[in-house]
Amino acid sequence: MSAALSQVFSYAPEHASIGIDDRELSEIVECFNQAQQQMNSEEERVHHLFDAPTGTEVVRLNEKASVYQKNYGWMTPSEARQRIEGWREHCAAQGLTGANADKVVLSLFDKSGAWSRPWEEAGYQVYRFDIQDNPETGDVNKFSVDFFGDWFGDFDGLDIYAILAACPCTDFAVSGARHFAAKDSDGRTVASVKLVHQTLRVIEYFRPVIWSIENPVGRIERLGGLPPWRLSFDPFHLGDSYTKKTLIWGRFNADLPVAPVDPVEGSKMHRMYGGSSLATKNARSVTPEGFAYAYFMANNAIDHPLMAIAGKYDRLCKRLIGEAVKYGLTSSDVDDLVEDAYYIDLDDTAAEQHLRDDLSARGAVLDSYAQTDGQFALWL
Known part of the structure; x- marks a missing residue:
């Protein structure tokens, strides 16, 4: 507070x-x-x-x-x-x-x-x-x-x-x-x-x-x-x-x-x-x-997984989180990847890199998601 x-x-x-x-x-x-x-x-x-x-x-x-x-x-x-x-x-x-x-x-x-x-x-x-x-x-x-x-x-x-x-x-x-x-x-x-x-x-x-x-x-x-x-x-x-x-x-x-x-x-x-x-x-x-x-x-969180994750990590690129949802990452998966960097280190760049690394390993092409867009939205 x-x-x-x-x-x-x-x-x-x-x-x-x-x-x-x-x-x-x-x-x-x-x-x-x-x-x-x-x-x-x-x-x-x-x-x-x-x-x-x-x-x-x-x-x-x-x-x-x-x-x-x-x-x-x-x-x-x-x-x-x-x-x-x-x-x-x-x-x-x-x-x-x-x-x-x-x-x-x-x-x-x-x-x-x-x-x-x-x-x-x-x-x-x-x-x-x-x-x-x-x-x-x-x-x-x-x-x-x-x-x-x-x-x-x-x-x-x-x-x-x-x-x-x-x-x-x-x-x-x-x-x-x-x-x-x-x-x-x-x-x-x-x-x-x-x-x-x-x-x-x-x-x-x-x-x-x-x-x-x-x-x-x-x-x-x-x-x-x-x-x-x-x-x-x-x-x-x-x-x-x-x-x-x-x-x-x-x-x-x-x-x-x-x-x-x-x-x-x-x-x-x-x-x-x-x-x-x-x-x-x-x-x-x-x-x-x-x-x-x-x-x-x-x-509700089940019907709107992107909103649920983007609202929790609202400093991160929403398009990147959208890709995470598209490739099947759950809220718990994203927590495991970014929680420490986001909340403890306040290092948004590192948190996004953890997401990109995981998505790349899943076969995602992320050239257009290289930077945080600096704007928050609850849905794409």
Whole structure:
């Protein structure tokens, strides 16, 4: 975990209960953003976790759903349910193989368990954290190196494959913009900003292959120091017949499969679950089932081996890793070849040479893969 990001949090705690003014909030945000920029500078960079998505990596599921609807019409609810059940069966089939048992998924702010459920069904070791379920181990503000060691044994040294975070949106969503001034002044905003910053610290510490932060349209990107969003969707794109535009930030494959249905229920959430009680907030925040399974389909390690390896070794040439996958190297094979050079020696040139030597022995011709291209992508 970078010292720069750790130091940022000296600004927040004293304001958490007493509130702040606009100037102080801007200072907190600017301090964190400067730390992020320093960490992502060419001189300091040791990963590509927070790179902005390229134009081709940004996906608006409304466009995919519109194309489907134009060509085939809306799915009926039963057709959409059948498609989602197919995704669920795919998860269960992976779970039966045991192939994912050595991978960990951390799901933050996950009271319902809906977003992480497909990963659990597919055999990943899923750890859910929510302060409502356990004030001691579910409080993201308590996360630290010692916390994960003392409570979870650092997950036995297994790879953290994914971190999913449905950060509380009450103080960010534009639907509540009329309350922003009050929330800024009484401390609620800075407490929520602190949770986002803490989430990013956890992501930087574990360096997962994929990570995602979910929120409705609002001010979380600006205040939280997030890279630009990668995916936008509404539940009706994925089998639920209502609208609720949601954005996902992170490093993941945003090209999700769709199951578009007619949004006959419109914007039902505040109509059905209006009010400010914790129960209604929880009901509004439950991850749509179709999204959870579609997200898994687009991002799991078995179906996307190149993404799984490239995300772990994101300083290495992605085309070279693509050749490794093409020639049948597994994630474990690549680990054996490059892990020491990459993580211990920080020698990317040596790590890539180990890959080239192995591939040459397998008959690959690698003239065009001589140099790292310096750019990260999750897929070719």
